[in-house]
Amino acid sequence: xxxxxxxWADIVATARFGGTDNGGVTRLTLTEEDRHxxxxxxxxxxxxxxxxxxxxxxxxxxxxxGEDPSLQPIAVGSHLDTQPQGGRFDGILGVLAGVELxxxxxxxxxxLRHGLTVVNWTNEEGSRFSPAMMGSGVFAGASRLEAxxxxxxxxxxxxxxxxxAIGYRGETLVGHLGFAAxxxxxxxxxxxxxxxxxxxxxxxxxxxxxxxxxxxxxxxAHAGSTPMAQRDDALxxxxxxxxxVRDIAxxxxxxxGTVGFASVGPNSRNVxxxxxxxxxxxxxxxxxxxxxxxAALEQAIEASHSNIALRHxxxxxxxxxxxxxxxxxxxxxxxxxxxxxxxxSGAGHDAAHIAGICPTAxxxxxxxxxxxxxxxxxxxxxxxxxxxxxxxxxxLQIDLK
Amino acid sequence: xxxxxxxWADIVATARFGGTDNGGVTRLTLTEEDRHxxxxxxxxxxxxxxxxxxxxxxxxxxxxxGEDPSLQPIAVGSHLDTQPQGGRFDGILGVLAGVELxxxxxxxxxxLRHGLTVVNWTNEEGSRFSPAMMGSGVFAGASRLEAxxxxxxxxxxxxxxxxxAIGYRGETLVGHLGFAAxxxxxxxxxxxxxxxxxxxxxxxxxxxxxxxxxxxxxxxAHAGSTPMAQRDDALxxxxxxxxxVRDIAxxxxxxxGTVGFASVGPNSRNVxxxxxxxxxxxxxxxxxxxxxxxAALEQAIEASHSNIALRHxxxxxxxxxxxxxxxxxxxxxxxxxxxxxxxxSGAGHDAAHIAGICPTAxxxxxxxxxxxxxxxxxxxxxxxxxxxxxxxxxxLQIDLK
Ligand SMILES: NC(=O)NCCC(=O)O
Ligand SMILES: NC(=O)NCCC(=O)O
Numbered sequence: 001x002x003x004x005x006x007x008w009a010d011i012v013a014t015a016r017f018g019g020t021d022n023g024g025v026t027r028l029t030l031t032e033e034d035r036h037x038x039x040x041x042x043x044x045x046x047x048x049x050x051x052x053x054x055x056x057x058x059x060x061x062x063x064x065x066g067e068d069p070s071l072q073p074i075a076v077g078s079h080l081d082t083q084p085q086g087g088r089f090d091g092i093l094g095v096l097a098g099v100e101l102x103x104x105x106x107x108x109x110x111x112l113r114h115g116l117t118v119v120n121w122t123n124e125e126g127s128r129f130s131p132a133m134m135g136s137g138v139f140a141g142a143s144r145l146e147a148x149x150x151x152x153x154x155x156x157x158x159x160x161x162x163x164x165a166i167g168y169r170g171e172t173l174v175g176h177l178g179f180a181a182x183x184x185x186x187x188x189x190x191x192x193x194x195x196x197x198x199x200x201x202x203x204x205x206x207x208x209x210x211x212x213x214x215x216x217x218x219x220x221a222h223a224g225s226t227p228m229a230q231r232d233d234a235l236x237x238x239x240x241x242x243x244x245v246r247d248i249a250x251x252x253x254x255x256x257g258t259v260g261f262a263s264v265g266p267n268s269r270n271v272x273x274x275x276x277x278x279x280x281x282x283x284x285x286x287x288x289x290x291x292x293x294x295a296a297l298e299q300a301i302e303a304s305h306s307n308i309a310l311r312h313x314x315x316x317x318x319x320x321x322x323x324x325x326x327x328x329x330x331x332x333x334x335x336x337x338x339x340x341x342x343x344x345s346g347a348g349h350d351a352a353h354i355a356g357i358c359p360t361a362x363x364x365x366x367x368x369x370x371x372x373x374x375x376x377x378x379x380x381x382x383x384x385x386x387x388x389x390x391x392x393x394x395x396l397q398i399d400l401k
Numbered sequence: 402x403x404x405x406x407x408x409w410a411d412i413v414a415t416a417r418f419g420g421t422d423n424g425g426v427t428r429l430t431l432t433e434e435d436r437h438x439x440x441x442x443x444x445x446x447x448x449x450x451x452x453x454x455x456x457x458x459x460x461x462x463x464x465x466x467g468e469d470p471s472l473q474p475i476a477v478g479s480h481l482d483t484q485p486q487g488g489r490f491d492g493i494l495g496v497l498a499g500v501e502l503x504x505x506x507x508x509x510x511x512x513l514r515h516g517l518t519v520v521n522w523t524n525e526e527g528s529r530f531s532p533a534m535m536g537s538g539v540f541a542g543a544s545r546l547e548a549x550x551x552x553x554x555x556x557x558x559x560x561x562x563x564x565x566a567i568g569y570r571g572e573t574l575v576g577h578l579g580f581a582a583x584x585x586x587x588x589x590x591x592x593x594x595x596x597x598x599x600x601x602x603x604x605x606x607x608x609x610x611x612x613x614x615x616x617x618x619x620x621x622a623h624a625g626s627t628p629m630a631q632r633d634d635a636l637x638x639x640x641x642x643x644x645x646v647r648d649i650a651x652x653x654x655x656x657x658g659t660v661g662f663a664s665v666g667p668n669s670r671n672v673x674x675x676x677x678x679x680x681x682x683x684x685x686x687x688x689x690x691x692x693x694x695x696a697a698l699e700q701a702i703e704a705s706h707s708n709i710a711l712r713h714x715x716x717x718x719x720x721x722x723x724x725x726x727x728x729x730x731x732x733x734x735x736x737x738x739x740x741x742x743x744x745x746s747g748a749g750h751d752a753a754h755i756a757g758i759c760p761t762a763x764x765x766x767x768x769x770x771x772x773x774x775x776x777x778x779x780x781x782x783x784x785x786x787x788x789x790x791x792x793x794x795x796x797l798q799i800d801l802k
Contacts, residue, residue, distance in 0.1 A: 083667065083669050083671075083672055084667040084668070084669055084672075085621065085666070085667045085675075125669075125671070126670065126671060127669040127670065127671070127672075130670070132671065188626065189623040189625075189626040190623065190626030190627060190628075191627075191628070191631060207625070209625065211670065219772070219775070220486065220772075220774055220775040220776075221771070221772055221773065221774060221775060222590040222591065222747070222748050222773040222774045223657065223659035223661055223682045223684075223774070224590075224608070224610065224657065224682070224684050224746075224747040224748040224749060225589065225590040225591030225746070225747030225748045225771075225773065226591060226592075226657065226747070226771065227591070227592070227655065227657065228647070228650050228651050228654075228657055228658075230592060230771065233647070233659070235643055235660055235661075235663060236643060236644065236647050238640075238643075239639075239640035239641075239643040239644050240640075240644070242636055242637060242639075242640040243637065243640050243641070243644075246629070246634070246637050249629050250629050253629075254628065256624065256625065256627065256628065256629055257629075258624035258634070258670075258671070258672075258673055259636055259674075260624055260636075260668070260669050260670040260671055260672045260673065260674060261665065261668050261669060261670045262636060262663065262665050262668070263668075264662065264663050265486070266484065266485040266486045266774075267485070267661070267662050267663070267664075268484050268485055268526075268528040268661050268662060268774070269527065269528065269531070269612065269659075269661040269662045269680035269681070269682050270484075270526070270527060270528070270533065270659070270661055270682050270749075270774065271484055271485075271528075271659075271661045271774040271775075272659055272661065272774070273660075273661060274486075274775070279670035280670070281624045281625070281670050281671050283624075283625050345625075345626070346623070346625040346626030346627070346628075347623050347625040347626040348625060348671075370622070370626075370627065370631065371620070371621075371622055372622065372623040372626065373621055373622060373623045373624070373667075373669070373671065373672040373673070374620065374621040374622060374672075374675065375621075
């Protein structure tokens with residue numbers, strides 16, 4: 001068993017990197033705050049005797065050696081970046097649990113056959129740079145490094161220069177390392193486990209995602225002297241799209257659709273808006289469901305009288321995790337006497353990319369009120385600790401084979 | 402007659418203060434750009450022999466002396482500030498025409514009985530600081546100076562410190578000066594004159610305005626893992642308000658309603674929006690129409706399931722201009738052989754405040770495609786020149802009485 005107090009102390013300690021006044025965290029990828037938490041993570045792992053590798057896209061691999069160097073390491077981990085005004089658990093729990101596993105192995109002088117690698121994947125959140133799960137995506141071959149290095153944030157900074165600015169453009173070729181298996185512990189970020197009063201989520205897969213950018217061009221005009229019939233108001237057109245996205249998702253259960261970002265120009269009370277940018281996120285557990293949602297979105301935009309450009313900027317197909325690792329999670333939750341239920345992840349995770357290159361699964365712990373991407377995000381010390389225990393036992397079982 | 406080429410040259414010259422790449426102007430009130438155009442205006446008027454007074458709220462009065470110092474001066478003018486990505490004519494035309502009137506008087510050695518004061522009113526646009534027509538409102542006693550000095554922009558800068566920062570907090574007590582009459586030349590900013598193929602608008606009054614701030618609190622949540630039925634999406638609620646404002650205006654012709662400003666938090670694609678701020682502008686030529694529009698807005702907000710705070714932050718009642726000055730405008734347009742039509746201004750103007758303290762009217766010239774608050778805003782040299790000629794003749798007629 002891991003030491004739950006020690007794990008909780010790390011959660012509290014790392015929440016200060018980018019900590020907000022409301023008890024949340026704003027630690028966007030490849031910012032100074034991200035650099036500080038990365039530095040902390042590396043120092044901690046070095047002190048435990050890990051070797052550190054950093055690849056070209058800034059993914060960090062901290063490996064605690066095993067008995068047999070000819071075996072590929074078993075990997076655990078998640079991400080250290082957060083959303084703006086995000087929470088203290090999303091991502092970092094999986095990384096800190098990995099560190100705690102190594103402490104537990106060391107303390108109990110347990111030597112695994114495989115090495116144990118704790119990974120921090122770069123830009124899982126996708127808020128500053130699109131797409132999400134960027135580091136694991138390049139690692140797994142879903143994106144080309146050169147294309148991703150050129151992606152820019154809204155201030156025009158590229159991924160490449162952001163990596164260099166914080167000193168995390170590493171030397172290791174991306175995807176150069178191979179793993180025997182990958183297991184990711186994460187908070188659920190949704191309401192299912194809490195509603196079922198279940199301690200552990202056995203994650204069998206991840207639903208699919210499509211991202212779209214929308215650019216609406218209207219005509220700036222005076223808000224007082226321009227008759228209603230002569231307006232081409234970009235915010236009115238945008239509002240119709242926001243509601244259409246909601247309606248499309250409702251018509252395709254259990255799909256979800258969100259406009260999380262909107263920017264208005266010139267954004268002055270007495271000017272009819274001339275331009276609006278929207279960012280859309282659509283998800284569904286089936287590819288067919290995503291196709292239908294996208295078609296409905298395209299129809300809604302075609303039916304509009306406004307000048308609207310829709311760009312489909314990213315897709316991630318639904319993923320099914322490795323049955324053997326999923327079974328191992330189920331068996332070890334049961335062995336620990338924990339209640340557990342199968343779930344398909346609504347959120348995207350690095351594990352969804354890594355599933356393409358090695359046997360992979362995930363473990364969820366409950367999120368209070370189902371909240372995440374929110375400063376009030378919370379999982380109790382006991383919940384976190386149970387998840388890390390299942391992670392440890394699952395790693396031990398994989399190591400045995 | 403004024404010199405149209407000279408007036409046009411001034412329009413071109415002043416468009417460089419805050420000039421944009423697309424031929425527009427961004428010269429928000431009390432910014433460095435505003436300071437530069439104010440400095441230019443004062444230097445120009447001084448060189449013509451005007452005395453300059455600047456009051457506590459930064460209104461500038463440039464007075465060309467008349468024969469009889471016991472008479473109050475006749476005032477003309479408008480404003481030098483613009484919207485973000487605004488045009489080259491909105492406001493400044495009325496000020497430059499005033500300068501051109503003085504040049505014409507001087508050149509022809511014409512001495513009026515009254516002095517002629519050219520005024521630049523501070524913050525007519527109301528984009529950076531609310532409300533609009535701020536300087537003329539304090540001057541006419543519609544707002545208290547102390548309250549207005551404390552108004553802050555979105556960066557937290559107060560009117561008072563912005564005035565001090567650009568060196569335009571003057572010594573003259575606000576409202577200390579009195580005028581025999583006020584006549585304001587302005588572009589129409591709407592489509593009526595162009596549609597009627599008319600050269601001059603005889604402005605009989607200004608419609609009423611109400612401004613509202615809306616604050617919507619939803620719940621930030623994960624865009625992938627939060628079921629549609631469990632969301633409290635502030636942008637969805639905001640979109641319903643944007644469409645409601647449009648629908649309310651359509652149901653109350655000739656009223657207009659606009660949401661010109663929206664800001665979303667945390668504004669990240671994969672986060673269900675937790676907060677939205679909106680700024681609403683509603684107008685109607687009758688106070689009863691405004692009451693009905695406001696009641697409908699309040700109803701729409703009460704009917705919403707979201708947590709929405711509505712604040713009514715500013716009103717300006719409909720204004721009827723002085724019949725004698727309106728008649729003078731009509732007569733002088735006719736005497737100059739210009740086609741003219743009566744209009745009620747859809748846009749707000751400083752003249753609407755000054756009408757409360759002295760006989761006031763306005764002269765409009767056409768706006769190409771009815772566009773204003775737009776970089777493409779345009780009135781031809783001939784149109785501007787005709788408006789200034791009517792202004793000159795109207796001032797001469799007022800002076801005779
Ligand atoms: N787990 C998580 O919050 N991922 C961020 C990427 C996404 O699914 O939107
Ligand atoms: N004339 C003009 O553009 N005024 C700005 C204030 C307003 O009417 O919205």
